[in-house]
Amino acid sequence: xxxxxxxxxxxxxxxxxxxxxxxxxxxxxxxxxxxxxxxxxxxxxxxxxxxxxxxxxxxxxxxxxxxxxxxxxxxxxxxxxxxxxxxxxxxxxxxxxxxxxxxxxxxxxxxxxxxxxxxxxxxxxxxxxxxxxxxxxxxxxxxxxxxxxxxxxxxxxxxxxxxxxxxxxxxxxxxxxxxxxxxxxxxxxxxxxxxxxxxxxxxxxxx
Amino acid sequence: xxxxxxxxxxxxxxxxxxxxxxxxxxxxxxxxxxxxxxxxxxxxxxxxxxxxxxxxxxxxxxxxxxxxxxxxxxxxxxxxxxxxxxxxxxxxxxxxxxxxxxxxxxxxxxxxxxxxxxxxxxxxxxxxxxxxxxxxxxxxxxxxxxxxxxxxxxxxxxxxxxxxxxxxxxxxxxxxxxxxxxxxxxxxxxxxxxxxxxxxxxxxxxxxxxxxxxxxxxxx
Amino acid sequence: xxxxxxxxxxxxxxxxxxxxxxxxxxxxxxxxxxxxxxxxxxxxxxxxxxxxxxxxxxxxxxxxxxxxxxxxxxxxxxxxxxxxxxxxxxxxxxxxxxxxxxxxxxxxxxxxxxxxxxxxxxxxxxxxxxxxxxxxxxxxxxxxxxxxxxxxxxxxxxxxxxxxxxxxxxxxxxxxxxxxxxxxxxxxxxxxxxxxxxxxxxxxxxxxxxxxxxxxxxxxxxxxxxxxxxxxxxxxxxxxxxxxxxxxxxxxxxxxxxxxxxxxxxxxxxxxxxxxxxxxxxxxxxxxxxxxxxxxxxxxxxxxxxxxxxxxxxxxxxxxxxxxxxxxxxxxxxxxxxxxxxxxxxxxxxxxxxxxxxxxxxxxxxxxxxxxxxxxxxxxxxxxxxxxxxxxxxxxxxxxxxxxxxxxxxxxxxxxxxxxxxxxxxxxxxxxxxxxxxxxxxxxxxxxxxxxxxxxxxxxxxxxxxxxxxxxxxxxxxxxxxxxxxxxxxxxxxxxxxxxxxxxxxxxxxxxxxxxxxxxxxxxxxxxxxxxxxxxxxxxxxxxx
Ligand code: HEA
Ligand code: HEA
Ligand code: CUA
Ligand SMILES: [Cu+2]
Numbered sequence: 004x005x006x007x008x009x010x011x012x013x014x015x016x017x018x019x020x021x022x023x024x025x026x027x028x029x030x031x032x033x034x035x036x037x038x039x040x041x042x043x044x045x046x047x048x049x050x051x052x053x054x055x056x057x058x059x060x061x062x063x064x065x066x067x068x069x070x071x072x073x074x075x076x077x078x079x080x081x082x083x084x085x086x087x088x089x090x091x092x093x094x095x096x097x098x099x100x101x102x103x104x105x106x107x108x109x110x111x112x113x114x115x116x117x118x119x120x121x122x123x124x125x126x127x128x129x130x131x132x133x134x135x136x137x138x139x140x141x142x143x144x145x146x147x148x149x150x151x152x153x154x155x156x157x158x159x160x161x162x163x164x165x166x167x168x169x170x171x172x173x174x175x176x177x178x179x180x181x182x183x184x185x186x187x188x189x190x191x192x193x194x195x196x197x198x199x200x201x202x203x204x205x206x207x208x209x210x
Numbered sequence: 211x212x213x214x215x216x217x218x219x220x221x222x223x224x225x226x227x228x229x230x231x232x233x234x235x236x237x238x239x240x241x242x243x244x245x246x247x248x249x250x251x252x253x254x255x256x257x258x259x260x261x262x263x264x265x266x267x268x269x270x271x272x273x274x275x276x277x278x279x280x281x282x283x284x285x286x287x288x289x290x291x292x293x294x295x296x297x298x299x300x301x302x303x304x305x306x307x308x309x310x311x312x313x314x315x316x317x318x319x320x321x322x323x324x325x326x327x328x329x330x331x332x333x334x335x336x337x338x339x340x341x342x343x344x345x346x347x348x349x350x351x352x353x354x355x356x357x358x359x360x361x362x363x364x365x366x367x368x369x370x371x372x373x374x375x376x377x378x379x380x381x382x383x384x385x386x387x388x389x390x391x392x393x394x395x396x397x398x399x400x401x402x403x404x405x406x407x408x409x410x411x412x413x414x415x416x417x418x419x420x421x422x423x424x425x426x427x428x429x430x
Numbered sequence: 431x432x433x434x435x436x437x438x439x440x441x442x443x444x445x446x447x448x449x450x451x452x453x454x455x456x457x458x459x460x461x462x463x464x465x466x467x468x469x470x471x472x473x474x475x476x477x478x479x480x481x482x483x484x485x486x487x488x489x490x491x492x493x494x495x496x497x498x499x500x501x502x503x504x505x506x507x508x509x510x511x512x513x514x515x516x517x518x519x520x521x522x523x524x525x526x527x528x529x530x531x532x533x534x535x536x537x538x539x540x541x542x543x544x545x546x547x548x549x550x551x552x553x554x555x556x557x558x559x560x561x562x563x564x565x566x567x568x569x570x571x572x573x574x575x576x577x578x579x580x581x582x583x584x585x586x587x588x589x590x591x592x593x594x595x596x597x598x599x600x601x602x603x604x605x606x607x608x609x610x611x612x613x614x615x616x617x618x619x620x621x622x623x624x625x626x627x628x629x630x631x632x633x634x635x636x637x638x639x640x641x642x643x644x645x646x647x648x649x650x651x652x653x654x655x656x657x658x659x660x661x662x663x664x665x666x667x668x669x670x671x672x673x674x675x676x677x678x679x680x681x682x683x684x685x686x687x688x689x690x691x692x693x694x695x696x697x698x699x700x701x702x703x704x705x706x707x708x709x710x711x712x713x714x715x716x717x718x719x720x721x722x723x724x725x726x727x728x729x730x731x732x733x734x735x736x737x738x739x740x741x742x743x744x745x746x747x748x749x750x751x752x753x754x755x756x757x758x759x760x761x762x763x764x765x766x767x768x769x770x771x772x773x774x775x776x777x778x779x780x781x782x783x784x785x786x787x788x789x790x791x792x793x794x795x796x797x798x799x800x801x802x803x804x805x806x807x808x809x810x811x812x813x814x815x816x817x818x819x820x821x822x823x824x825x826x827x828x829x830x831x832x833x834x835x836x837x838x839x840x841x842x843x844x845x846x847x848x849x850x851x852x853x854x855x856x857x858x859x860x861x862x863x864x865x866x867x868x869x870x871x872x873x874x875x876x877x878x879x880x881x882x883x884x885x886x887x888x889x890x891x892x893x894x895x896x897x898x899x900x901x902x903x904x905x906x907x908x909x910x911x912x913x914x915x916x917x918x919x920x921x922x923x924x925x926x927x928x929x930x931x932x933x934x935x936x937x938x939x940x941x942x943x944x945x946x947x948x949x950x951x952x953x954x955x956x957x958x959x960x961x962x963x964x965x966x967x968x969x970x971x972x973x974x975x
Contacts, residue, residue, distance in 0.1 A: 018540065020615065021540050021611050021615040024610075024611050024615065025541060025544075025607055025608075025611045028607045028610060028611070028641055029607060031641065032603050032644070035645040035646060036645035036646075036648055037649075038645075039646045039648075039649040039679060040649055042679070043653070043664060043679070046675055047664075047672075051670070128660040128661055128662040128663070129660060129661045138663070138669060138670020139670060141662075141663040141669050142663050142671060144662075145663045145664050146662075146664065148660075148662065149653065149656055149662055149664070217806070217809075221807055221810050224806050224807050225801060225804075225810075225877070228797070228800055228801045228804060232800065232801075235793075235797070236794065239764065239768055239789070239793060240790055242768050242771075243789065243790075246771035246772055246774070247771065247776050247778060247786070250707070250772070250773060250775060251776050251777075251778070252708070252775045252776055252777045256775060258708045258773065258774045258775040258963065259709060259774075260709050260710040260962070261709070261712060261769075261772070261773060262710055262712070262713075262714070263712050263713040263714065263715075263766075264712075264713075267769070268716050268762070271761065271762065271765040272761075272762060275757070275758055275761045276755075279755065279757060279758070279800065280754070282800060282803075282804055283754045283803075283804065285806075286750060286804025286805040286806050286807055287750065287804075287805050288806075289804075289805065289806025290746065290805035290806045290809065291743075292806070293806065293809060294743060342577075342580040343673065345738060345813060347813075347879070349810070349878065349879020350879070352806075352809065352810040353809045354738055354809060354810070354812060354813070355738055355809075356738045356739045356740065358667070359579060359667040360673065361674070361740060363740040376879070376888070378879065378881050380813040380814070380882075381577075382502075382573050382577070382580070382882075382883040383580060384571070384580060384584065385498050385499060385502065386498065387883060387885075388498070388884035388886040388887065391888075
């Protein structure tokens with residue numbers, strides 16, 4: 004408490020614990036946001052058990068598995084970059100941040116091709132092929148596009164965030180004594196990862 | 211003491227039960243507020259006393275309201291239970307809602323714009339919508355039920371008095387939501403039978419027209 | 431406490447920016463509070479006008495001044511504006527921003543820049559809502575609840591309205607997040623949780639509801655948008671989706687949202703009553719914990735808005751039961767407030783009148799909530815004007831009067847000016863009479879079977895609608911009296927220097943009117959609870975001289 008009293012607002016007031024608390028709360032809201040989607044998923048899975056089963060077979064499990072590995076690795080690299088900056092190794096930290104971004108990019112490219120193939124086969128919301136299928140399958144693919152799309156959006160936001168962090172690290176605004184922002188970005192990235200860990204079995208594995 | 215339908219007694223009972231309790235409590239609270247404001251007014255120059263609280267009082271005014279609301283819940287619930295479970299011999303009528311009119315179809319295929327029912331006979335209405343949500347509301351009978359495109363809701367009632375009552379649409383459904391009125395016409399048994407005979411004859415006369423088959427889930 | 435006469439007030443200091451930028455780029459919590467106040471008052475004026483026009487239309491059956499389509503858009507916009515732009519941000523964003531840091535002895539909120547971002551999001555969302563009115567297709571006509579399938583079938587501009595509500599939700603989340611961290615991390619030395627003023631407690635509970643419930647409405651409205659754009663089928667019954675699922679998701683947020691609206695108002699009342707009784711609050715801990723209880727139980731009763739859709743019997747029973755239980759914490763608060771008046775030294779200045787008005791009107795609103803929670807009765811009065819009366823009593827008689835109370839209470843502190851007390855009291859009585867004349871007939875009509883969202887009505891309801899419309903004129907008169915009183919005070923040249931006009935013991939009354947930029951010259955150390963009135967005799971003497 005006393006540290007706060009000493010500072011004035013004119014200075015930039017710094018409270019790492021407060022920042023972390025704020026970030027955790029934010030991640031919490033993100034989880035609730037996806038929680039809403041998972042709720043919708045659960046309800047429809049229950050209503051259309053058989054059709055979900057059929058539809059899930061059309062997804063390519065190996066592409067999904069590859070993407071899971073990519074994201075897990077990227078979670079590791081972002082942790083490594085935080086460890087590096089703590090040890091005051093700026094170069095290594097930036098290197099790992101860039102690696103994270105490259106992996107994320109790989110994830111997106113993979114996703115792009117996956118969607119592209121689906122769309123090529125005429126499976127997208129409102130398409131004739133899809134409307135010809137049963138209600139449950141329409142909803143399965145609706146959910147598939149909405150949820151993986153929303154997740155991909157988070158991946159993109161995460162990449163942008165890490166890019167800014169890399170800039171800060173190079174300029175020295177993130178350093179071995181002040182790295183709470185990089186930590187926050189890392190937390191965000193773990194969230195993106197965790198959500199995928201849920202999406203992957205729900206869409207690709209449980210058939 | 212039944213007027214329009216069987217539900218009235220329990221609904222009115224629960225309503226006035228809660229209203230009375232509320233009225234007594236509200237009067238009590240209001241009286242205390244006004245009384246204190248005058249009695250302990252600052253103009254009288256008396257010193258205020260700092261009272262921090264009283265656990266016994268807190269318990270009293272937690273437990274008593276809990277008991278009261280449980281009673282309210284119970285009263286509301288028994289009336290609802292009654293509404294939910296139709297007797298086995300109920301006469302079934304299919305109700306179709308669409309923007310912005312009601313259609314009633316009887317088991318013999320007769321269709322009408324107003325609902326005709328015989329007095330003192332349990333009626334079960336099966337509710338369907340062709341487009342958006344509506345709600346089948348008979349204020350005089352004290353109930354309503356939502357009418358939705360993907361669910362088959364139903365509700366039952368026992369019209370107890372001969373007469374004409376309004377049917378309103380209670381779920382907002384667009385431009386003419388407020389004009390989506392119809393009537394329920396409760397007739398004595400013989401009049402009802404005569405009416406139905408007449409309708410059936412009319413229908414058979416024009417039976418070249420095929421009845422429209424409606425699949426509510428596929429309608430846009 | 432200190433004579434800070436030389437510190438520049440938050441209204442006068444010069445920062446990096448000048449002119450309007452000194453305001454809309456300011457990260458000072460007090461300036462942001464005022465920004466919110468001005469913006470929300472503007473939207474409030476629009477919302478009130480729409481309400482007034484609706485009442486004019488309903489003065490007689492049939493067409494009076496507008497067609498049905500216009501009426502339908504009006505109540506939609508009226509609802510959206512009042513809920514998302516006015517009562518939800520009203521107390522937390524205006525008075526929470528302004529006073530939360532001061533009340534806990536801090537210089538600002540934890541994340542000042544995030545705070546400014548919240549305001550910008552709020553403005554962005556509001557602009558989008560305004561734009562939707564002027565785009566071809568016309569304003570949304572779905573009601574503020576956006577029920578599916580109508581909301582994905584109508585051709586009006588539902589999408590901008592949905593996105594607007596989505597953005598406003600995020601603004602609200604960020605404010606809540608900011609407040610939680612502020613309360614946890616920024617309290618002055620000695621300010622333990624149980625020495626916090628009850629307004630802070632209520633903001634704390636509110637902030638948790640904001641964080642937990644708002645994301646759900648965010649994703650739900652987004653899904654409706656996606657449904658309209660791409661037809662993914664998640665809610666559309668024609669594609670196998672379930673409109674009832676939409677209703678669940680909507681109310682999972684929107685029921686807790688009503689507690690976002692009422693909790694801060696209850697906090698304000700808990701500040702005002704002890705100060706104007708000049709004695710400590712009765713049952714501090716019970717009031718504090720009942721806020722948390724409301725936040726907790728309030729998140730489990732959402733389906734009482736859906737009793738008529740045909741849920742399972744078990745669900746009906748559980749939701750009805752919980753609805754009744756959620757009333758208990760409110761009851762505890764009301765009883766403790768009344769007990770606080772006992773053996774006090776009561777001054778009937780305008781803030782107290784508004785606080786007592788709140789208790790009376792909120793109780794009527796709450797009791798009628800109980801009536802609606804009874805299953806069999808709900809079958810009859812659901813979606814009638816009974817409901818409309820209920821929520822105006824709680825939202826306007828409750829939250830609205832809470833906001834008025836707060837305005838009268840903190841006005842001298844915020845602006846260093848004082849309004850005319852006589853006029854303020856007259857304004858209160860006119861508002862109070864107008865309010866009941868406007869809304870009470872709606873209870874009667876609702877019970878007699880007048881459905882809501884009705885452009886036209888049967889002749890038998892005419893008399894009630896007529897009384898109600900006349901009530902709206904009285905109400906607006908009261909509103910005009912109140913606001914001209916404030917404006918006159920703001921424009922007067924005499925500054926008001928008494929820093930503690932009501933004899934409060936919380937921290938805002940220890941700093942100058944128009945608080946300086948950093949609130950406190952020296953961060954205070956707290957040694958006692960917020961309502962320990964020790965100076966009884968001296969204060970009384972000053973009053974009576
Ligand atoms: C500020 C907003 C606010 C608040 C605080 C409340 C509070 C409550 N509301 Fe309300 N409500 C709304 C805003 C609010 N509501 C809105 C906007 C709608 C309609 C939405 C729409 O459809 O557009 C609505 C609709 C609504 C419905 C659905 C009606 C329908 O559509 O069919 C129900 C049903 O149960 C309900 C119940 C309650 C209850 C039980 C409380 C309780 O929390 C009240 C508790 C308070 C008291 C009970 C009074 C004080 C206590 C005492 C004086 C002590 C004595 C007490 C006892 C004996 C218990 N409300
Ligand atoms: C807080 C919310 C709020 C407020 C204040 C009001 C104010 C008014 N409302 Fe309300 N109303 C709603 C929320 C609100 N309304 C909602 C959610 C609906 C449902 C919409 C729907 O069905 O989708 C509705 C629906 C509704 C209907 C029903 C429409 C229908 O079903 O057909 C009617 C009809 O008369 C009506 C009338 C009015 C009138 C005349 C006013 C006002 O004009 C009265 C005048 C207002 C005042 C005198 C002042 C209030 C002041 C404050 C609250 C605080 C000031 C704060 C600061 C200065 C910071 N409203
Ligand atoms: Cu049909 Cu309203
Ligand atoms: Cu509710």
